[in-house]
Amino acid sequence: MAVQFRCSDVGVACRHVTRAETPEALVAAVAEHAKARHGVTLNDTLVDYAVTKVRPARE
Ligand SMILES: [Zn+2]
Incomplete structure (x- = not known):
């Protein structure tokens, strides 16, 4: 399952969305x-x- 993380979700003024195939890879990215x-x-x-x-x- 691919996962994603948005900087804006943690209150950072940044439009970047990080995506990865696993939660572990996502955290690293x-x-x-x-x-x-x-x-x-x-x-x-x-x-x-x-x-x-x-x-x-x-x-
Ligand atoms: Zn960011």
């Missing part, structure tokens, strides 16, 4: 995006919060 675009390194707390905002991807 979101962490990469957060570091590259927002200068934020996801710690365990932020990862746990981000996971609650993961949604099934709709085509």
Whole structure:
């Protein structure tokens, strides 16, 4: 099941939507995006919060 994460769902002013095939890959991709675009390194707390905002991807 593909999944997606929107920065805007966690209150970040960013229109980026990260998509991946698995939640694990998604978290890794979101962490990469957060570091590259927002200068934020996801710690365990932020990862746990981000996971609650993961949604099934709709085509
Ligand atoms: Zn973003």
